[in-house]
Amino acid sequence: MSMLYWQRPTSRLFLGTALLGGACVLTLLSLYGYRYGDAWPFLDELSVPRKVSNSWSQSKVGSGNEMANPNTFGLGEKTQQVATLAGFNMTKELRRLHSGVFSALPRKFLPDYKNPCWFEEVNKKDVKPKERWQKRVLHNGTRHFLFRCLPYFYIIGMPKCGTTDLYHRISKHPEVVHGQKEPHWWAKARIHNLERYLKLFEEAAWAIRSRKTKSLTSAGQEIDYHGAITGDGSPSTIWCNGYWRDQQWDTPNNEPPILLANLLHAVQPHAKFILTLRNPTDRLYSEYLFFSGGFRYNKSLTDFHKRVNLAIGIFTNCLRNNSVRSCAYEPNLPATRTVRLRLGLYEVYLRDWLSIFSRDQILVQRLEDYSKDLRTTMTEVFKFLDLGPVKEKAEQDAIFTSNTQRSQTKSYDKIGQMLPKTRKVLNKFYKPYNQRLAALLNNTDFLWQ
Template sequence: METESKQTTGTSGDRGAAEAEGENSQDSSGFDMTKELMRRNPEIFASIPRQTLPNYKNPCWFEEVPETELDSNPYRNTHYYSSIRTRLNLLARQFRDRLTDNGKAHLRFRCVPYFYIIGMPKCGTTDLYYRLTKHPDVIGGLVKEPHWWTRRRFGGRIGFHSNLSSPIRDYLDLFDEAAWTIRTRIRNRLFLARQEVVQHNVITGEGSASTMWDNRRWRRELWNTSNNEPPILVANLLRAVQPHARFILTLRNPTERLYSEYLYFTSGNKSVEDFHRRVSLAIDIFNSCLKNSSVRACTYEPTLPVIPNVRLQLGLYEVYLRDWFSIFPLDQILVLRLEDHSKDPQTTMIKIFRFLQLETVKEGGDTEAIFGFNKRNSRKKNDLRLGPMLPKTRRILDDFYGPHNHRLASLLDDERFLWLKDRSV
């Protein structure tokens, strides 16, 4: 066990300052969002401190471990993927030795992500994540997509113990391995007033592609909304808990995204004709919703009939992004296009490194894995044999998504998001 004296909280990542700015404060109707979030999520706010440690780029802190739990396995009830059980068992064996004794208590080092790749599905999030975690100052969590903020905390069906809700400690456990690297790897030592100041610049992150859009559980909260739209989103909770987090969003032509999703998730008999039938039905359902509700209400409505593997609403990027822009400062959200990344991955990755304030990667090492053209999670050979979607399917999808793409391009002030020239990537 290490023995050292360190304060348990610091001044970086101050959540209180963000709350004081009023992002989650009371609105004109008297609805206090911060109080509502804290009322419904007390464990989250109790587990992640308002202030995190100074001299750490990544938000981290020390958590006191009760004497009765010093020799127990802290991961024995972690409700997550069975594939990481071996790594959790290794962490359990190392647990006692990695605690800090400050003379008053035994402290456990904890971290939450510095960055999130928030979407969208089938837009290259897996490729971005694994390239990014090849950077020497980026350490991934135990899994790429925890889906905790959108699903697992409600008991979403992911991994083993799939019917059980997952507490915040389970989510934090996924970053304990990264936390040890963050704590022990020192990048810079500065001397101020003859005192050594140690800088820890390593960061961690995750890539749940549902974070951007999946707010399907909002109906469970029983909020009464006259416009049938959710008053609080996952983004609001993240803003209250981690006001300085950084978010990466990668998009692609929504018509192509939908076809890619159909091919990837559909098992058994699939065909371009079947895809056309499903698309036609999904468009009819959405247009029927629009007769009585707004585009935003229909986009977030969890009770609309679902056409398997044709999630039409996920291509309405502008609706989701406009909400995120209203919650987080624009400089904390980086929006990319898969089409650009596929053509020039090096430019994309350099842009991401600058956004995350990471040092330039030197020649050699993992530069090929970071900047090369080796794609991850690309289309399977059997799916390639099906060929492109039918022209009539492309036409109705382009007609459906066209107005939304125009609003997105206007929001971002970038005509590339009209996708007038891009096809399959």
Template sequence: MVRLRTLCRHLTGTVCCIIFIIFIRTHQDSTSKIVDKQVTTTSKSHFSTRLEKYTIFQELNGPRQKTFKNPCHCMFWQKSDSGCFYTGCLPYFYLIGAPKSATSALWNQLIAHPDIVDIGKETHWWTRSAKTGLEVRNYLFRHSRPLLTLRDNSGINRERQFIIGDGSVSTLWDNSMIINQTYRTTHRFALPFTWADVIYEVQPDAKIIAILRNPVTRLISDYLSFDAYHSAQDFHEGIINATKTFHECLQKMDLRFCANLMYRPRIQIGIYAVHVEEWLRVFPAHQVLILRTEDWISTQPSQRREILKDVFEFLKIEQYPNAQIPAAEINQRMADITTTFQIWTSSIKLLNEFYKPYNKRLSNLLHDSRYLWQD
């Protein structure tokens, strides 16, 4: 208990308090053993007690406003007052990733729907900017202000039909802040929980969307976008070093931890099975929609139309005949990975072998052989 009190003194603010409370619960719950080599994915490790004041709802301490689809609450509310001083809202849905997998193309089609308000795709607030005070309130106001404006400017009370989402593609996989915070406060390398746990605690009815691309082509595109030096040799040497480091990690830690470390190139993102398991562990399956990039960039417009139909149905909004992005435009963006330099065949072979067991694990998890990426 003394160690936990010391930890609490180091963890300041709303989101850090979430981390502290979940850390305590995780150590009280036998479902999350850091040294366990097997990751349990079938049982949901819902925490035994509810978060009380140590959540983002410390800012949203008033009743929920049911006139909005987004989860909006009164802020700075007191029972003796007649109404809300301010309204703060969380996203209605999260497009959590994966990066370089046509998330922007999908996002652009979603915001073309008249009931989805465009306030920008990515803030990376949870994974990189989740702090206290003004930053928390800015994130909440970011979603509430447009909804309030639409309500106030509409003569027919259409606010219930408008929704706002968060398209930060780091939310799927980037738990580095949690690992770093855990080490700073406990001097242990561990991943006691992920952002899936945190978001579920503050928003258990959130809708989660992920679009996944063949992890090999995704990694190549990612390398060209985020690494400074582009050459076939540099890429090959990078994946050799990254995969070696990853396998060395597995000798000491479990897969869940090692798949959440940072590597260059970023091989960890394509270990989708581990990341998707985290979201399905806490969220009900009907609140998680997994799509495949290769289906979205199909040359058949009807296939993309069916995907959009599924997404709108998932979001519980009316179908809308969106203008389709031409397949040639999407495919050109994807084709850029082959024009800068010619990837070595040995690099492709190495990556196929590396990702093969995790693709199989994902395929089994989703009961869908398409996620073997053998097409």
């Protein structure tokens, strides 16, 4: 075709119209998330459909990336009976109490991430320039996204059982991103919108997204896989259930019909939990020493002994009209904060959690074993979290080298070891609960004899 043809006015008009139309098509494809070249590679990470849904999924749990159906909660036999007798609707109550949590969850987590993550679409007007995460908003034409992640694992208890040391050692693994040690959000602040909790893991989420390796799918296709994880180390998660007491539910024996475990199961049915325990007698005394700096009275061995006897008397009085389970979850027993006797009733809390989550989702360890053989214990933790071996010597030293310095050395040196008569009283009180715990776990080490 000659150059003279393109010099005709009608031909130039046709060419200009075609080019303009093609540009419009490419622009529309870009706006709606279709790739050309490498313009929006992050959209390949979005689950189908590309526009992230904020609605709650009603589908049953299938793969590990799907959300739970709130109608398929695993309730303990006793809890289920309480709910039935009271005409209790678990789904309705969880939706009513925590609508802000459910509305913020995606329909599915991203399949190429080990950690539960997703892209949340946000309005441009909500992207404030002064927000610290403003620079991390991903843009695709007129659409804007934030990258969100929940923890992959939770250290759920117990206080003064080495959870801080455990969390920091886990975080030193090359496949783990340091998240938040003790936000206590689920146990004490879950009445607020989930947005607050997600912001706590904002840095961790961005680090997880930046870490990737090449992986092959079952079809042989090479993809980027993000294998890093993060965790929540709040030791109040397993036992703190006091928020729902304000709801005034009419249930037999004054036992809670909803547990924090029910809510977590709704949000993350495949999450992993680590529970570290120690001799409950020693745990109670350690906690007494730990709180000494925040209270204006003189700590002493005799003071601890008096408070222990007072707490046992109050708990025994509670049992006259209530079940052990009711008293274990009762946050308003008139006892001092420094002697939280009920936190040593490990069997009560663990049995409830095992009625909701499967046994292979909860790793139970003893602080005594952790202190005696750190390498074996940490290796078991990494295996439980599906983490690879630690190869670098510097990382091995940071994880497996024991810290011989005790955090409460000054308190022990100043006050001294527990009085023998106090230990005898506490051992007698905790003995039947330790026996039930050992039977539950089929491990006599939890008798602490």
